[in-house]
Amino acid sequence: MPIRSFAISQVLHMSLNTSLSKPCSSLWDLMQWQPNPEQINQFLQLQSLLKFWNNQINLTRLIDGDDYWVGQIFDSLWPYKEELQDPVKSFLGADIGSGCGFPGLALAIAFPQSKFTLIESITRKTLVLETITKELGLSERISILNERVEKSAHKSKLRGKFDIAMARAVANTPVISEYLVPLLNKNGQALIYRGKWSQEEQKNLTKVLQILNAKIKSIQKIDLPKNRGERHLVRIISTGICPRKYPRKIGLPSKKPLGD
DSSP states (O other): OOOOOHHHHHHHHHHHHTTOOOOOHHHHHHHTOOOOHHHHHHHHHHHHHHHHHHTTSOOOSOOSHHHHIIIIIIHHHGGGTTGGGOTTOOOEEEEETOTTTTTHHHHHHHOTTOEEEEEOSOHHHHHHHHHHHHHTTOTTTEEEEOSOHHHHTTSTTTTTOEEEEEEESSSOHHHHHHHHGGGEEEEEEEEEEESSOOHHHHHHHHHHHHHTTEEEEEEEEEEOGGGOOEEEEEEEEESSOOOTTOSOSTTHHHHSOTTO
16 A cells, blocks of 8 residues: 655645534533644644545544544543643553554644554554654654554563553453553553443453453443443553563464453
8 A cells, every 4th residue: 555755645634624624612621621723733634634544445434523523532532531631741651453543643632742652453554654643743752563462562662661551442351451451550551442331341351450460440431422322441550560471472362361
């Protein structure tokens, strides 16, 4: 898949921006946060770039109107309502299975003092993420890795380094936990985005986290605006050092989830 040059794609997304509409202010009111004009412009640029690249490869269906503003931007940011109250909040974050860039890109725009590592195993998606990141002027704060997290989490520069490690729509919680917990520093949190949530899932996850030397800190719930559905956010913290053997070899966490 050829990647367009910076100059060409810049012209494309600038022209697309003319047809984009800004979100309803009520979305920001719900988070008690107001993005500044530069951030609004970056969100709009991100939308236009996704529109362009979605015509080249299948990235996401959530790119128009409320699908984008609620289903992508708001859904990425709502768990950070408290953190958004601090305009200079700074942290080191990892987004696992970043796909088309959510929640990582939305968070990078919302937290301009923070740095992020986006890990995505599909090469064509990482090429698009690299291009989008450069166009948005975020290359100095975002690193993109084209590899499996089972490999990333064993690298000394990544293991145990992150304040926040997150995953949205990647796999079930036992699998995601095995990916995320090894990346956390001693005060870090793993954030798992979910739709529905049950007591059975919580019971199973609690058992798995004991293996990883971690525990559930909290479970947040919200009904997304515009009748976009129910969401949960599972926050996990470490209780000790994650055993060195986790995550296991590539493919094994999903084939044989912990706790099964």
